[in-house]
Amino acid sequence: MSVDNTPAGNASDERPAVSRSPIVGIDLGTTRSVIAWVDSSGKPVTIFSSEGEPTTPSVVLFESDGVTVGKEALKALQVLPNQVATFAKREMGNVAYSREINGTNYPPELIQSLVLGKLRRDAQARLGMPVTQAVITVPAYFNEPKRRSTMDAGRLAGLDVRAVINEPTAAAIAYGVDKQSQATGPMTILVYDLGGGTFDSSLVRINGRKFDVIATDGNAMLGGMDWDKCLARWIDQEFAIAHGFHPSSLPGGDALLLREAEELKHTLTSRRSADVRVVFDGRSLQTKMTRDDFEELTAHLLDRTRFTIAKLVEDSGISWIEVDRILMVGGSTRMPQIHQMLAKETGIEPESTISADEAVAHGAALFAMTLLSPPQPASAPAKPSAQGTAQPVSPDVNIRPTSNRPFGVVGSQGSRSNLSSGVQVTDVNAHHLGVIGVDKKTGQRVNHIMIRRNTPLPAARVSRFETNTDNQPNVVVEVVEGGDAMGAHATAIGRCVVDGLPPHLAAGTPVDVAFRYDADGIIHVEASLPRSGQKASLTINRAADPTEEERDAMQDILAELGLDD
Missing domain, CATH: 2.60.34.10 (Substrate Binding Domain Of DNAk; Chain A, domain 1)
Structure with a gap:
């Protein structure tokens, strides 16, 4: 069996000189994933993929001669939709879910382990040393089965998962460390984290390099892909009006609609209007959509996040006047409607001064450094409630x-x-x-x-x-x-x-x-x-823990794919 190892692109192949095996931070995303480490200068650095890009699509293509993870798998989604696994993060911890491909059932832990495996191999190639330890981020609103499934995926990928840390907390760490020299005192920030498949928000008190999470809330089933689905349904309906049938009824139609919808969303993020041109079954549709139309179509999704942050602040017993900064992270926060809503709701101009895509992985890498030495006593531990x-x-x-x-x-x-x-x-x-x-x-x-x-x-x-x-x-x-x-x-x-x-x-x-x-x-x-x-x-044994037989079955599948290292 073979594994896709596309030559590196524009990223530097220079290998850093370090004296010990690194511990990396991984943002294991619904649609894209990022891996980072802290270099010898103490700076968090994204480790580029073998394709020379900072992010890796969380997509897996299963073929008769092996698996392909990442960019090429995403391309194959348009032509081989029945052989591609996507959005597995949303199903983590769901023992009833598996993706059936070519007669084999792949549980979400195994699919995510393949994504983690590519990240690990790419990092090893870049750093020139084994990568065996990691801190993996999870949505703050993940329940226990989803968290443990994430740890299981890391183990299957050959990683010693030293900890899982909440995504908005990781983003706050990256922001706080980056802005430490500019800070004039303690501050309270709201992290608004809208990723491809999940939404989280946390209130975090930052005092130097001390980070205390006040409260968190979110929705593990809400993310940028839901905006895509709204657009896909709109395209599907417009096409049906024009030609009398729904593209979603065609083999692979849903995958193609989602891809067109994602591209349309990206265009409307940077432009006020976009031309829509799609072809299905030899018939074409040409129409337009404005940003205003898009925002009206998806207003109910935005309102769900608005309600979450309002409730978060209310439940915390504070007011917006006590919040100093609004930090936007997650690729989906690039949509102008997010910035506009946050500014209107909070009265604070949101910040996007750190990378929306890389901040979570950078924070995880910084947190990972705390695991390299014995813990030190906290100077001012938080009082228990x-x-x-x-x-x-x-x-x-x-x-x-x-x-x-x-x-x-x-x-x-x-x-x-x-x-x-x-x-x-x-x-x-x-x-x-x-x-x-x-x-x-x-x-x-x-x-x-x-x-x-x-x-x-x-x-x-x-x-x-x-x-x-x-x-x-x-x-x-x-x-x-x-x-x-x-x-x-x-x-x-x-x-x-x-x-x-x-x-x-x-x-x-x-x-x-x-x-x-x-x-x-x-x-x-x-x-x-x-x-x-x-x-x-x-x-004590966990309710959703795989049985020994299930663990062995997953290891056997990895062995068949040539990925049991």
């Missing part, structure tokens, strides 16, 4: 016994600092972390929140529950993210089973459940019986 302290609460919820196998738990990044880089980061969790139990009074299912969203990490909490029936042999701690008070729409993170309870326990026996997010973002769960002092051991 009420939700960040370990305090027992009254026993108002029962937890049931279970016979199901246990599942696993992981979280997002916490606080890290390092003397060599001087960067200290305190992030927050984007979703409530709760336990599903039974209300003692009503007998109904309830979602008992243990750690509320936007709690600074690390954080800890202890809650007291009670056994639900007499003689329970075990209890299950069903961990969820998000959802309402009844647990509806919550994401199941996993079940932690406590076995070996003493015999003859009466219903209502108290059980203390302790949750802790540590600085590495790992969720720890412990349970104890306070009356006897007995501590029960927990076996």
